[in-house]
Amino acid sequence: MCVSRCLRCVSVSLVPMAIVCMLSNILLLLPELKIHFLLEGHVTREATWAPGLWGSGFLVLLAARAFLRSSRTSGCCAFRRQMLVQVVYSCVCLLAAGFCCLVSATALSQGPLCLYNTTSTLTWGVPLQPLPDRHAGYLYNRTLWSAVCLQPRAVVQWNVVLFSVMGVASGLQSLLCGANILNAVLGLILGQGCCHNKV
Template sequence: MCVASCSRCVGVSLVPMAFVCMLANGLLLLPDLQARYLLDGHVTREARWGTGLWASGFLVLIGARGFVIGSSREGCCAYRIEMLCQVGCSCVALAAAAFCCLVSATGLVQGPLCLHNSTQGLAWEMPLKPQKSGDPIYLFDRTLWPAACEEPRNVVQWNVVLFSVLMATSGLQAILCAAHTINAILGIIFGPRFCKNKVRYSSRASTCQSQRSQEHRSSHPPIPSTRPELFPMNNANIGGGETCWESRAPRLFEFRVKRMETEQDFDQLEKQLQSVDAQNLMVKLQSRNGTARPLTMMFGELWQTTLNMLLVEPGVVASTSLY
């Protein structure tokens, strides 16, 4: 069904994205792959919040697990209850992914925390942060990147790449969670048969179908023949005792086609025999002068002779002969 398939697809897709977010946030906590900056507190504030670890990582993984496992429930009530739970999980995962995306965008715009050589000397600050709302963003002016930070090394490129990956991945997670929320709501409204193309027959319909197939087999016994190659199977072993009509339909069709061909052969043979018998009969009924007399005329003369024998006086027989 569409709802369960979409739930499984969304759940499977969210798992690698969650690991990507966790990896990106973990690397943001280790500028230049050194832990001393984290221990000294010289890491960007948005990276220390760890939204990629607990929001787009842990919470989204829990939601993805619920999407995959909960889509296999059977039954109308159990299915709707599970879809209702998935709506709640989707909303939580959506909020977590959206929050991570917002935090990542903020960290990307404000720039990294680094050791900057200002007019007062070296200080840990955010030199690339826009001071006013109308100031240009450093992302569009790469000439400011090399001279902005003294330490950690290449921290600007580090933050730009990782925050961009984290923002894009969490944004895609939010879109998928929003789509799954709509999907789960449709599952609650329409039930498990929503967008289900396969037709299920009831037990009563299956019983009637099996009875009809048995009656059909009993009314069409196998045709005896001296040519076994025309009869690879008979009505008794069609389908191997199965009750599903669809499973033996191709073999039954092949058998019927061969049976029809055999019946056509029998019809042609019967016509030939009838023609031969008619010719022999006409030969026997030929008169002395070589002309054939119709069969109806012969029966008419026979009937007239019988009446004459019954109606006339004894000893008087109508002068009638067959020839």
């Protein structure tokens, strides 16, 4: 059964990506692996939204579990009912992973929250965000990475790597969930035996 095999493959593929997103988001909440930045509210806003934990993490894991269970369903009516449920699961999963990917891209373009030196004093803010009268963005100017942010140490590299990993993983999840919507619709229309070879 092609539909069931595809459900199993999507399910198995989504699990490691969900774990990667969850770990990336947890690490983003702990710059320098210290909790006091989080407790004091000195963590990048997009990381505190935790889309890698609840969106590309928890919701995707629930959907992966449901996909795996549905791949074992037998009986024509039960299988079609499960495919309808899988369309709903896949759509929710697609939205959650898509949101995580969008938040990651936004965080990358804005830059991290950090302690930086203004003309008068040290202050917490987002000094690397692109401005019309200034540089187009810090991603293309690596000299800004260590020159601007004073605390947390290496926060720019930390955010760039982890948001990039989370964005790529959630983007792949979105593609898999989109493919799974097509797979579930195919299973809904053709049923379980759509790929059985006739002897």
